Amino acid sequence: xxxxxxxxxxxxxxxxxxxxxxxxxxxxxxxxxxxxxxxxxxxxxxxxxxxxxxxxxxxxxxxxxxxxxxxxxxxxxxxxxxxxxxxxxxxxxxxxxxxxxxxxxxxx
Numbered sequence: 001x002x003x004x005x006x007x008x009x010x011x012x013x014x015x016x017x018x019x020x021x022x023x024x025x026x027x028x029x030x031x032x033x034x035x036x037x038x039x040x041x042x043x044x045x046x047x048x049x050x051x052x053x054x055x056x057x058x059x060x061x062x063x064x065x066x067x068x069x070x071x072x073x074x075x076x077x078x079x080x081x082x083x084x085x086x087x088x089x090x091x092x093x094x095x096x097x098x099x100x101x102x103x104x105x106x107x108x
Contacts, residue, residue: 016038041060
């Protein structure tokens with residue numbers, strides 16, 4: 001179990017997007033019951049033998065997370081979006097956007 005894994009770090013790593021449906025999960029909705037609220041989801045649920053590791057967690061919107069519950073993705077007819085699959089994600093917290101490092105103020 002990696003204690004360094006927190007919901008916020010997972011949301012930042014995944015770009016505040018649901019890794020199942022691809023919708024944005026605005027940070028302002030964190031902790032709410034809004035269907036778009038971000039949730040940290042275990043790809044293989046802990047209840048069925050999954051681990052609390054970087055390659056087994058992702059951001060899911062409240063709607064997809066509720067639909068999935070404690071079942072593996074395949075049982076729900078859900079799949080990780082190809083451009084957000086674990087091989088395409090960093091296991092570490094992402095680097096700061098260029099506009100923050102340069103202080104240019106330009107939007108990314």
